[in-house]
Amino acid sequence: MPLSNHLFSEAVTLLQKLIRTPSFSGEEADAADQIQEYLATYGIKVKRKGNNIWCYNKFYDPERPTILLNSHIDTVKPNEGYSNDPFCPEIFAGRLYGLGSNDAGGCLVSLIATFLHFYSYQGLGFNLCLAATAEEENSGINGIKSVLPLLGQLELAIVGEPTLLQMAIAEKGNLVIDCISNGRPGHAAREEGENAIYNCMKDLEWFRSFKFPQQIEGLPPVKMTVTTIKAGLQHNIVPGKCEYTVDIRNDDTYTQEYILNTIKNNVSSEFTVRPGSLGASSVPQDHPIVKTGIAIGCKTYSSPTTSDQAWLTIPSVKIGPGDSARSHSADEYIFLEEIKNGINLYIKLLDTLPLMLINNPNKYKNEIKYINN
Numbered sequence: 001m002p003l004s005n006h007l008f009s010e011a012v013t014l015l016q017k018l019i020r021t022p023s024f025s026g027e028e029a030d031a032a033d034q035i036q037e038y039l040a041t042y043g044i045k046v047k048r049k050g051n052n053i054w055c056y057n058k059f060y061d062p063e064r065p066t067i068l069l070n071s072h073i074d075t076v077k078p079n080e081g082y083s084n085d086p087f088c089p090e091i092f093a094g095r096l097y098g099l100g101s102n103d104a105g106g107c108l109v110s111l112i113a114t115f116l117h118f119y120s121y122q123g124l125g126f127n128l129c130l131a132a133t134a135e136e137e138n139s140g141i142n143g144i145k146s147v148l149p150l151l152g153q154l155e156l157a158i159v160g161e162p163t164l165l166q167m168a169i170a171e172k173g174n175l176v177i178d179c180i181s182n183g184r185p186g187h188a189a190r191e192e193g194e195n196a197i198y199n200c201m202k203d204l205e206w207f208r209s210f211k212f213p214q215q216i217e218g219l220p221p222v223k224m225t226v227t228t229i230k231a232g233l234q235h236n237i238v239p240g241k242c243e244y245t246v247d248i249r250n251d252d253t254y255t256q257e258y259i260l261n262t263i264k265n266n267v268s269s270e271f272t273v274r275p276g277s278l279g280a281s282s283v284p285q286d287h288p289i290v291k292t293g294i295a296i297g298c299k300t301y302s303s304p305t306t307s308d309q310a311w312l313t314i315p316s317v318k319i320g321p322g323d324s325a326r327s328h329s330a331d332e333y334i335f336l337e338e339i340k341n342g343i344n345l346y347i348k349l350l351d352t353l354p355l356m357l358i359n360n361p362n363k364y365k366n367e368i369k370y371i372n373n
Contacts, residue, residue: 007116008340011109012096014038015339016089018073018105019098025074025138026051032073035112035132042116051134052147057127058120066127066153067350069115070144071108071160071320072136072308075100081330095333103327106334107160107320108132110342117347125354129154136308139174139276144308156289158346159309162322162334165345167293168303169317172223173280173310175248175256179203179269185240193238197231200242203267204229207246210266212254221253223304246271249304252280278310289317292353296345319345 014034023031028051036046036053046055051073056066078086078099086099098105115130129151135143161168181200186193204226212222224246231242250259256277263271282302283290290300298319305324309316321342322334 007113008343010038011113011339011343012336014112015096015101015105015109016098018109019089019096019101020087022087023074023100024077025135025140026142028073028134032132032134035073039112042119044119047150049147049150050142052131052143054129054131054133054147054151055115056129057115057118057124059122059124060127062152064125064127065155066129066151068129068131068151068154068157068312068314068316069111069160069346070131070133070157070308071104071111072134072143073108073132074134074137074143075103075105076137076328079328079330083331086332091336094336096336096339097331097333099332102162102322102332102334103324104136104161104320104322106322106339106342107162110321110339110346111158111160113343114346114350117343118350126155128350133308139278139306141276143311145311148311154314157309157312157314157316158289158349159307159312159316159318160320161305161307161309161318162324162327163303163319164323165298165319165321165338165341167290167298167300167317167319168309169285169290169300170251170282170302171280171306171309171318172249172251172302172304173256174278174306175250175259176274176277177246177248177260177263177271178274179244179246179267179271181242181244181269183238183240183242186238188236188238193240196239196242200244200269203269204244206266212259212262214253221251222259223249244269249306250280251302252282278306281309281312281316283315283317287315288353289315289349292349293317293319296348296352298345298349319349 017034021031032051032053044055046053089098133144181196183194183196183199207224207226227245227247229244232239309318321338
């Protein structure tokens with residue numbers, strides 16, 4: 001089934017409306033309204049909890065496996081580097097500018113167009129659940145995590161994030177720890193006190209240079225980065241406390257418990273783990289969705305960034321139009337051609353997936369029986 005130019009045009013128009021509608025994490029209500037109203041023009045009844053909305057294909061059959069199509073509604077706040085209005089969706093030289101255009105508006109509207117493409121098709125061997133969810137950017141408790149139990153039994157997920165249409169088959173987890181190096185205040189002009197900044201320098205160097213043993217080729221299994229530091233009250237007082245934050249990205253080579261124990265055994269600073277830590281995820285390379293992606297020309301890779309994929313306990317891949325390097329940048333944009341190619345790729349992926357299942361009859365006989373019915 002070829003892509004309808006009408007769906008592509010509507011996808012761009014919807015994205016422009018979303019750019020005009022501020023939707024910072026936790027403040028996505030108006031953007032969710034926009035999506036709900038758009039789906040209603042197709043007669044689609046959506047379910048909603050907070051700022052999360054979801055819906056199913058017209059001929060949903062609870063006996064069939066369900067594939068989740070998910071991307072997020074929320075954006076970060078615009079940074080000071082913008083030279084244009086972040087809420088003005090201008091099109092120039094084939095680029096659509098605006099906050100959230102690349103992360104992840106282009107993916108979201110592409111998945112919506114894909115869902116509409118298949119919505120009334122009776123020959124699907126599976127169900128589709130479209131979920132546009134909130135609070136991805138801040139890993140909030142009112143995002144996808146809050147509605148996953150309401151979506152029903154899911155077999156597979158396609159998560160829309162800007163990946164240059166490459167398929168991320170693994171994603172690093174994210175830990176954030178807040179550290180405190182203690183000393184003793186004193187007068188800077190005399191040999192008094194114990195400088196907390198000097199005390200933490202050894203720990204800072206450890207975080208910078210320590211390498212967890214790498215078991216397979218590719219990205220380092222754990223990356224630790226000191227991202228903020230704060231100490232001192234004024235120039236003539238030896239600081240008695242130095243506070244700093246460490247951002248930690250990890251794949252599933254090491255558990256987060258093991259990583260935290262390693263840190264505890266090597267640094268003198270006290271630390272606490274921020275809530276909302278995201279676990280690493282991966283999908284086997286012989287899974288049909290991965291083999292389907294490769295068959296239609298997708299490159300696979302391990303993603304260093306996190307997404308709502310971290311909350312999923314089912315096989316999932318992350319893929320979408322746009323470039324992660326543009327995310328959270330000033331004058332954010334996405335190419336219109338990327339959106340068109342994204343819709344085409346999502347459709348081709350779902351069109352080809354049943355063939356990959358049929359070519360693995362012993363392993364996926366239960367899924368195949370629904371495709372043949």
